[in-house]
Amino acid sequence: MAENTVFRLENVGKVYKADKEADFEALRDINLEIYEGEIFGIIGMSGAGKSTLVRTLNRLEDVTSGQVNFYGENLAEMNGAQLRQARQSISMIFQNFNLLTQKTVLENVMLPLKIAGVKKSKRKEIALEMLQVVGLADKAKAYPLQLSGGQRQRVAIARALTNNPKVLLCDEATSALDPKMTEEILNLLQEINRTRKLTVVIITHEMSVVEKICDRVAILDDGNLAEIGKVTDIFTKPTSKAAKTLVFPNGLDDMINPFDRGHGLKRLVRIAFDGTSCNEPFIASLVEETGKKVNILSANTKSVNGIGYGQMVVELPEDETDQQIVLSFFAGKGLSVVEVEEDD
Ligand SMILES: Nc1ncnc2c1ncn2[C@@H]1O[C@H](COP(=O)(O)OP(=O)(O)OP(=O)(O)O)[C@@H](O)[C@H]1O
Numbered sequence: 001m002a003e004n005t006v007f008r009l010e011n012v013g014k015v016y017k018a019d020k021e022a023d024f025e026a027l028r029d030i031n032l033e034i035y036e037g038e039i040f041g042i043i044g045m046s047g048a049g050k051s052t053l054v055r056t057l058n059r060l061e062d063v064t065s066g067q068v069n070f071y072g073e074n075l076a077e078m079n080g081a082q083l084r085q086a087r088q089s090i091s092m093i094f095q096n097f098n099l100l101t102q103k104t105v106l107e108n109v110m111l112p113l114k115i116a117g118v119k120k121s122k123r124k125e126i127a128l129e130m131l132q133v134v135g136l137a138d139k140a141k142a143y144p145l146q147l148s149g150g151q152r153q154r155v156a157i158a159r160a161l162t163n164n165p166k167v168l169l170c171d172e173a174t175s176a177l178d179p180k181m182t183e184e185i186l187n188l189l190q191e192i193n194r195t196r197k198l199t200v201v202i203i204t205h206e207m208s209v210v211e212k213i214c215d216r217v218a219i220l221d222d223g224n225l226a227e228i229g230k231v232t233d234i235f236t237k238p239t240s241k242a243a244k245t246l247v248f249p250n251g252l253d254d255m256i257n258p259f260d261r262g263h264g265l266k267r268l269v270r271i272a273f274d275g276t277s278c279n280e281p282f283i284a285s286l287v288e289e290t291g292k293k294v295n296i297l298s299a300n301t302k303s304v305n306g307i308g309y310g311q312m313v314v315e316l317p318e319d320e321t322d323q324q325i326v327l328s329f330f331a332g333k334g335l336s337v338v339e340v341e342e343d344d
């Protein structure tokens, strides 16, 4: 991809100053870029610094070191008018929707336009159009408390779209929703990303959210950037400890332990498969084409952006020649095969 960079973070650090207690370093030397038109995920445990990081993107939070550039301009050096303009093109949605319960759905969606000084008839026209985009035109006159959580988040999305932003920041936007509503909201975000060429930044602590819609992901671990890359790469080959924990929440040990390794003679390999290179049932083909069998010790498969990805730990046959036959079969299928070491 030859992308335009929307955000570039250079050596970003954030220290929260405390009066009595010790200062708290929430972000440490973060370097990353977010490209135009992508869905970028930021994932990490609670307290990792995700919300702090996302708040530096529209300068709700000032950085204490380094800088955040928005389309090449340092946010910290912008004057009032420039910052207001930048913020107009960066919308945000949250876990708790932040809707005004005394106002109707339509009035909620119109609010940013009112603040921007758009005249009333135009406000209504745009707001109704945005409610259409999120599939809630029929709820214009309803009040937020009459809606489900998923519908409230749709209203918040409609409101976030009224000023025609370039970027939508979503801080745990689906964390308060059940799986079905989460799916609906993620589908909507994906649709808006595609049809409106909107760059979407998604903060979450759930790997399933990242797997479903993100193109690239940054993993934050205790204020540090542990890993960044394409979701498919990180899913198939996590390198940092934090990434491995997210991809295999029960640990690699769990993948291997249920079975005894016997006398240490058995060879175990981990096969990473990727629906783009191999979407056939390759274990069945192995038996069919070579007559050799492997023992599947564990498997972990997922659908990432509609493509099947997964990992499997298998035990190779005891005979060395058979092992070679099996390994070349896997290699021929474009599968990545890594020997599982004793202490892996
Ligand atoms: N205004 C603040 N003053 C002092 N410390 C803060 C402040 N805001 C956040 N922190 C601390 O910074 C750390 C990172 O917080 P942040 O809210 O960015 O984490 P998070 O990854 O979003 O967590 P969660 O998943 O729970 O939302 C936490 O330890 C938090 O206590």
Ligand SMILES: [Mg+2]
Residues within 6 Å of the ligand: 050, 051, 052
């Ligand atoms: Mg947070």
